[in-house]
Amino acid sequence: MADLSRDTLRETVIDAILAVAPEADVDALPPGRPWREALEVDSFDFLNILVDLEKRLGVSVPESDYHELVTLEGLLDYLESRLAA
């Protein structure tokens, strides 16, 4: 999993988001802005997305790291570094 390209990782994350919020227009997200608010993903949806990502990538995100997942880029950076570790 560690050699996952950034694009593949992005696709995986978008799939996990779409599984919870099928109508979400992820491409229209303004970069650097909080994605959860923009996509109307509440704390329950967010938890389900993390469960899904854990299944797909084997990365379990501790709650203390949630603040790193505020933007989509931040989420990708975080997953990338965890996968590389």
Place this chain on the structure above:
Amino acid sequence: MPSLGADMESGTLVEWLIRPGERVERGQVVAVVETQKGAIDVEIWEAGSVERLVAEEGQKVPVGEVLAVILAEGEKAEGESAPADRPTPEAPRAPSPRAPGLSPPPARATPEVASSGARLRISPAARKRAAELGLDPTGVSGSGAGGSITLDDIERAAKVAEPGRAAPSPQAAPTTDARGAMRQAIAAAMARSKREIPHYYLGHTLCVEPALAWLEAHNAERPVAERLIFPVLQLRAVALALEAVPELNGWYRDGAFQPAEGVHPGVAIALRGGGLVAPALHDADRLAPDAMMAALRDLLARARQDRLRSSELTAAGLTVTNLGDLGVESVQGVIYPPQVALVGFGRITERPWVRNGQVVAARCLHASLAADHRVTDGALGARFLRQLTDHLQEPERLWPT
């Protein structure tokens, strides 16, 4: 047909999940009814045996009309006339035994009484038309003399039967029609609220650092799927505040306050693509953290799959709305009639906070109360809000050991 909302006039019976002769237990889901709020699993409130199904699948039934006749334990089957003048508003309510002093009737009710004993009153033309349509007339309610079924009744039943058969599957996205119906239901309820309920509003900003620390500690060693989310703490705090101030847990009906039985706060859930439901979280005052999370998870999942239960639409005396996830700072709520209050939570956001004379950065939250001034006054509302915020500020008090 139970009333599943303040402005519900009728519902369409989509499916029976029971058969005549079957035993039913209290709380069992016995039918699926299509309402403006989507498909609802209707539960029964008395144990007994199914004497007969009155409403037919596909039939639109006004609130208060009989859906089915259920006999309580040891109760004798009656003829066709008795159930008609004894409406069973929630199908659930079984007629009480008529002569408690007498010895119970023979265990086996004679089948003739239940089926062939009840001769259908139907006009010859109606019977012919029903046969042409392949419609079973026994479930059609008659509007003719003496309750007999007329040709018009058959035509009407045939018409409503069609859309009923094409009931949405649980997973199907709501159609535009369903959306429109839900919009209308919300419009009617909210217009009534603003027209009839003199709201008063109270609010309080509190520091939630201790509550978040509690949550993080609780979740620290857990896999993602077993973690709690912050709304569990909010709902728990609301439940405890309602226990302390029961005057905000109930309904305003016929000019008087009627307290709710038990603490079952409604949880406002926005549906993707529009619309809103607010099912009750049962016994929120009695659930341990993980049980409460499981109950909330189940409720959220079923709300989004259009599979709520009838009791969940009627049990709440107060509703909680959390718009913080959408970036909202504070909520001035509109009470869901006939409930008497609504609690609103905003987003958790970092703010300058004064602690021990020092300004520090702290994560804060705005909690608000909208309450019905016909039932309570600001002083009581303030007591409730203080209970609520105290519990959220001292999380060790949420589930005292």
